[in-house]
Amino acid sequence: MRFDLIIKEKALEAINNLYGVKIDVNLLQVQNTRKEFNGDYTIVTFPLLKYSKKTPEQTAEDLGRFLIEHIEEVIDFNIIKGFLNLDLGQNYWISEFKKAFADIHFGIKSPDASSKNVMVEYSSPNTNKPLHLGHIRNNLIGFSIAKILAATGKKVVKTNIVNDRGIHICKSMLAWQKWGNNETPESSGLKGDFLVGKYYVKFDQEYKKEIEQLTKQGQSQEEAEKNAPLILEAREMLKKWEDNDKKTIELWEKMNSWVYAGFDITYEKLGVDFDKIYYESDTYKLGKSLVLNALKENKLELKEDGSVWANLENEGLDKKLLLRADGTSVYMTQDLGTAYIRYKDFKFDEHIYVVGNEQDYHFKVLKIILTKLGFNWAKHIYHLSYGMVELPEGKMKSREGTVVDADELIEEMNSTARNISEELGKLDDLTEEQIKSTINTIALGALKYFLLKVDPKKNMTFNPRESIDFNGNTGPFIQYTYARIQSVKSKAEENNISFDKFSDDLVLDKKEVQLIKTIKQFPLIIAESAKELNPALLANYIYELVKEYNQFYHDFSILKEENAELMKFRLQLSDLTGSVIKNSMDLLGIGVPERM
RNA sequence: GGCCCCAUAGUUCAAGGGAUAGAACGGAAGUUUCCUAAACUUCAGAUUCAGGUUCGAGUCCUGGUGGGGCUACCA
Known part of the structure; x- marks a missing residue:
């Protein structure tokens, strides 16, 4: 049982005993x-x-006296202002340390037959442009949350909905058709997603020119946006696509396949993966039929022009379009279908959508409409709304080319990591392959930790002119500590020092006890991160642990300690710290190198 | 216009209504015959404003200011 809960229980007893009142546990x-x-x-x-009717100091004194009598582990207490500090003594911590050290799964639970099914959706790319820094944040949060939930014993299915159809896809298809001269990834040497992205940008440029011309001819901005020939053509193409026009489908398949090849490379580099991928092109029809059925049951409204709407005015919102007048479907429509098929496939107890906070309204509406359509499980969908990654100038926009591209950023991180490593010269005796892999681990560690240490809900700023740090509160700082511990361990091994046990009658330093306390928090931190869906809690925890360990490492000798029992304890302490570092970094999706 | 979110050192981030608001980067100054100096130590530096609730407010409430998002027959 958690010790703070034991204290609470006994303190309740104390108050009842001393002051004759049963108070609410929340007051403690x-x-x-x-x-x-x-x-x-x-x-x-x-x-x-107000229950003790005494001063804070007297109340604390009363409680302290009672608790020292009634909780075996409490050996002393002190009172500062109104705060009663209970002292458990180092023996308690040594025994807690031994338990944790002996538990090879310390902090990590595994799912069993009774585990809840949780679905985590993340990534959700559009197949019209390459992934950028914002997508990286999304992928890392999703991947990490999935790992953290699994570590609390949930059965987790990682899923991805690929937004592979829609007007935005038709835009890049149309631009390629018009101006592409049959350019392919092979002919251009461009990664597939970049090639397609290039035409998405091209469309937007040409479209803007047309709008400009139309407004000069006297049309309003709004009219011009609707009437520009290019957008009409794109709409026509979408209609053809939904009507299964052979040539359109062929073009669509060809260009999407380029994008997928590109995405696969980026996902692989990032080290994220999925258990089940859904495609909007498969689910939108289902969404359509859900909408049409609901219309028959009078749950939705039909306008004269043939478009279908959900009326959410009773919920304090407006009307939401679900099918256009030309019968084509919108974003919401396919999300209804996707949610429906997922529930059918997995009967999830909980479904977490990792999607940016710009879509707060969309997910609010999605939940309401699913409920309106009569799906009880809709109350178990949850939008993990994460904040945008902004540049100092503001939001990144793909169409305007102001994005920090995922592949390029990973490359940059690698070359920075290489420069630093070469300067320090610590990897010189390794093979080029080993060096490359170590550097990649460090580069990704820096990038991932940088993004994950920030509370997911908050917007964050990234300044591309100041590269991501490798010193201080960073991934490499944590990795470095791990590598040092491994080095100590291998030196111990070389000298045939075994540290499987140590004698109990040691006198520990305050810093050593503090380190044990921090280690002991690991399982609680995982639980908290899972509950809050917040990997940053875990990230900040590792940082704190590592900082404490570095101080310990600096102040005390491990292998040169003369007291052999103390040396063994310190080796165990280092070893356990190392595995907590490794395991918590793993929950963030970050690897640790054995050397650096 | 309506709705939602945010505001903490020069900068990027922490702080479950509780003790003296923590870090990192950047700035200044130190530590290496000693297990990896990508480390450690020291110094300077912050709660947007005005009210309110509370024994106690960065945290809760009201209002102002500033920033972002949504309100699309884009996704």
């Missing part, structure tokens, strides 16, 4: 004692004063 605040004070757990007495 038990927290970890802050490092600058002596003690292990702290009870805040202020909320209890």
Whole structure:
């Protein structure tokens, strides 16, 4: 049982005993004692004063005396202002340390037959442009959340919906058809997703020119946007696509296949994957039929022009289009179909959508419409709304070319990592292949940690002119600590030092005890990250752990410690710290090198 | 116009209503005959404003200012 809960239980008993009242457990605040004070757990007495009718100090004194009597582990206490700090003594921590050290799955649970089914959707790319920094954040959050949930014993299915159809896809197809001269990835030497992206941008440029001309001829901006020949052609193409026109489908398949080949490379580089991929081209029809059925049942509204709408005015929202007048479907339509088929396929207990906060409204509406259509499971879908990655100038826009491209960024990180490594010269005796892989681990570690250490819900700023750091609160800092620990361990091995056990009568330094305390928090942090769907909690936890370890490493000798039992303890402490680092980095989807 | 989100050192981020608001980068100054100096130590530096609730507010409430997003027959 968690020790803070034991304290709460006993403190309730104490209050009942001392003051004759049964108070609500929520009035009891038990927290970890802050490092600058002596003690292990702290009870805040202020909320209890109206029951004790005494001063904070007296109340704390009463409670302290009671708890030292009634909890075996509590050996001392001190009172500062209204804070009662309980001291458990190092023996408690040594025994907790031994338990954690002996548990090879420390902190990590595995799913079993009774585990809940959780579906996590992330990535959701459009097949009209390459992935950029914003997508990287999405992929990393999704991948990490999936890992964290699995570590709390959930059965997790990682899924991806590929937005492979729609007007935006037709735009790049049309531009390629008009201006592409049959250019292919092979002929141009361009990665497939970049080639297609180039034509998406081209479409937008030409489209803008047409709009400009039409407005000069006297049309309003709005009219011009609707009437420009290019957009009419794109709409025509979408209609043809939905009518299964052979040539259109062929072109679509060809260009999408280029994009997929490109995406595969980027996903592989990033180290993310999926258990099940859905394609919008497969689910939109299902969405359409769900909508048409609901229309028959009078759950939706038909306008004179033939378009179909959901009326959400009772929910305080407006009307939402589900099928256009020409019968083609929109984003919402396909998402209805996708959700439906996913529930059919997996009967999820929970479905988490990792999608940007610009779509808050969309997901609010999606949930309401699914409920309107009579799907009970709709209450189990959850939008993990993450913030945008912004440049100092503002939002990234693919169409305007102001994006930080995923592949390029990964390349840059690699070359920076290589420069630093060569300067330090620590990898010189390795083969080129080993060096390459170590550098890649470090480069990705820097990038991933940079993105994951920030609370997912918040927008964040990335300045491409200042490259991502490799020192300080960074992935490489954590990886470095891990590599150092591995080095100590291998030196111990070389010297035939075994550290499978150590004797109990040691006197530990405060820093060593502190390190044990921090390690012991690992399982709680995983649980908290899972509950909050927030990998940043875990990231900041590792940083704290690593900082404490580095101080310990600096201040104390491990292998040169003369007391053999203490040396063995310190080796175990290092070893366990190393595995907590490795396991928590793994939950973030970040690897650790054995050397660096 | 309506709705939603955000505001903390020069910069990028932390802080479950609780103790003296933590870090990192950048700036200044140090630590290496010693297990990896991608480390460690020290210094300077911040809660947008005005009210309110509370024993206690960066955190909750109201309002102002500033920024972002959504409100598309784009996805």
